[in-house]
Amino acid sequence: xxxxxxxxxxxxxxxxxxxxxxxxxxxxxxxxxxxxxxxxxxxxxxxxxxxxxxxxxxxxxxxxxxxxxxxxxxxxxxxxxxxxxxxxxxxxxxxxxxxxxxxxxxxxxxxxxxxxxxxxxxxxxxxxxxxxxxxxxxxxxxxxxxxxxxxxxxxxxxxxxxxxxxxxxxxxxxxxxxxxxxxxxxxxxxxxxxxxxxxxxxxxxxxxxxxxxxxxxxxxxxxxxxxxxxxxxxxxxxxxxxxxxxxxxxxxxxxxxxxxxxxxxxxxxxxxxxxxxxxxxxxxxxxxxxxxxxxxxxxxxxxxxxxxxxxxxxxxxxxxxxxxxxxxxxxxxxxxxxxxxxxxxxxxxxxxxxxxxxxxxxxxxxxxxxxxxx
Numbered sequence: 192x193x194x195x196x197x198x199x200x201x202x203x204x205x206x207x208x209x210x211x212x213x214x215x216x217x218x219x220x221x222x223x224x225x226x227x228x229x230x231x232x233x234x235x236x237x238x239x240x241x242x243x244x245x246x247x248x249x250x251x252x253x254x255x256x257x258x259x260x261x262x263x264x265x266x267x268x269x270x271x272x273x274x275x276x277x278x279x280x281x282x283x284x285x286x287x288x289x290x291x292x293x294x295x296x297x298x299x300x301x302x303x304x305x306x307x308x309x310x311x312x313x314x315x316x317x318x319x320x321x322x323x324x325x326x327x328x329x330x331x332x333x334x335x336x337x338x339x340x341x342x343x344x345x346x347x348x349x350x351x352x353x354x355x356x357x358x359x360x361x362x363x364x365x366x367x368x369x370x371x372x373x374x375x376x377x378x379x380x381x382x383x384x385x386x387x388x389x390x391x392x393x394x395x396x397x398x399x400x401x402x403x404x405x406x407x408x409x410x411x412x413x414x415x416x417x418x419x420x421x422x423x424x425x426x427x428x429x430x431x432x433x434x435x436x437x438x439x440x441x442x443x444x445x446x447x448x449x450x451x452x453x454x455x456x457x458x459x460x461x462x463x464x465x466x467x468x469x470x471x472x473x474x475x476x477x478x479x480x481x482x483x484x485x486x487x488x489x490x491x492x493x494x495x496x497x498x499x500x501x502x503x504x505x506x507x508x509x510x511x512x513x514x515x516x517x518x519x520x521x522x523x524x525x526x527x528x529x530x531x532x533x534x535x536x537x538x539x540x541x542x543x544x545x546x547x548x549x550x551x552x553x554x555x556x557x558x559x560x561x562x563x564x565x
Contacts, residue, residue: 212237215425216278216317218259218308219285220247224322224371226381227418228284235426239278241285259285259304264311275314280425281363283308284322286349290341290501297341301348305355312361318430319363320421321356323349325410325437325512327367339501353433362430368417369437370506375413375525375533378540385502386411390534391541393452396464405446405469410438410512412525413533420515420522427520434521439514441527443534445469451531455538 213236219225220240229249232238238252241264247254255274257264263271287300305321312319327350331343353365373380373387380387392398417436424434449466457463517524525533 213279214239214277215280215282216241216255216274216311217252217282217284218304219283219322220249220252221245221381222284222288223381223384224368224414224417225284227374227414228282228421231415231418231422232282232425235422236280239274259307260300262307264307271311272314275311278311278315278317281308281312281315281317281319282322282421282425283319286322288345290339290345292341294340294344297344298348298351301345302351302355305352309355309359309361312363313359317361319356319361320425321352321363321365322421323353323365323367325367325369325435326506327353328512342501364424364429364431365433366417366421366424367433367435367437368412369442369512370409370411371417372411372413372530372533373537373540374415375529375536376415378533378536378538380414380537380540385498387537387541389502390448390452390538391545393449393464393467394456394459394461394538394541396456396462398467399465400470401445401449401467402470403445404471405444407445408442408511409445409448409506410442411530411534412436412438412516413530416516416522416525423520423522429520434515434518435513436516436522437512437514438525438527438530439516440511441514441525441530442511443527443530447531448534451534452538455535455542459542 215232215236216239217225217228217232218241220229220238221242225240229238229240229247229252233251240247240249240252240254241257241259242254243256243258255264255266257266264274266274283305285304287297290297309319311317324346327346329346331339331346336343356363356365370386371384389398420434420436446466446469449469453463453466514524515521
């Protein structure tokens with residue numbers, strides 16, 4: 192994996208008056224990481240959050256309604272000018288992460304959105320902290336691009352967004368989280384991400400097959416570790432570098448995740464699911480996906496497997512990432528045990544959410560396990 196464990200570069204002296212709280216503009220505040228960043232940054236900053244339509248409903252932030260892809264965010268020239276005068280720091284966390292979108296829309300959102308925020312940061316004379324992804328280290332093959340164009344567009348657009356920051360004169364830093372889990376203590380997460388859906392389905396025994404070798408590592412980090420690292424970089428005035436917010440050598444293996452989900456199912460009183468059959472990645476394209484197209488399996492089952500294949504072909508790795516966590520101004524590095532414990536907390540939160548959902552109108556007999564999409 193790339194080795195670019197940057198040393199912090201100090202920013203020029205802040206233009207904020209001594210003792211005043213700096214004003215920080217956050218994009219993506221409604222997302223999984225965005226919610227955690229509000230918790231982390233609100234105590235030390237006056238937060239402005241860009242939103243397109245629905246309110247965040249958080250009294251700790253002031254909201255600006257705007258369109259990330261519109262010139263000047265869709266603001267009037269005067270409002271754009273006044274915003275630049277107010278902002279001291281920009282954290283750009285918004286991104287298109289739904290791989291079912293058209294690839295050109297994913298690219299447009301992630302590249303043009305970054306370009307717009309760089310323009311604002313330059314006018315504001317403010318540093319910009321760009322939230323990228325550790326998986327830019329995984330270059331999609333031509334076969335990956337053909338079968339999974341959304342995932343490929345996501346990785347390509349994130350790499351291009353990073354390049355825009357490097358080519359600009361705007362100070363700041365690139366942060367590269369791996370898979371963001373729920374909180375390490377509560378397990379809570381703002382939305383049902385791919386990881387949450389997958390581990391839930393594994394608990395319910397709905398994943399008989401997974402693409403990946405048993406020893407493949409799934410690098411994932413609780414959201415509070417990621418947000419603390421970003422907060423430390425911002426508070427430390429770090430003005431350059433690229434930071435890997437990853438588990439690294441502490442990452443759990445795919446078989447550990449499967450076994451933890453099976454143990455948790457037993458805790459819930461559910462039938463203990465068998466460990467999914469793990470198919471080496473090189474066989475997924477060559478054998479498994481073509482075979483699925485010719486089977487009598489339902490469309491929903493085939494679609495679910497393709498979803499897991501797309502996630503794991505991007506997110507798993509035989510070799511560990513490097514990690515900047517625990518370095519200067521970069522939070523704390525979780526141990527292997529910390530991540531295992533956080534996975535259990537995430538499962539507990541998933542189970543609580545599932546139990547709180549309204550019962551379906553039609554149910555099978557009570558003695559028959561009900562399979563509910565997680």
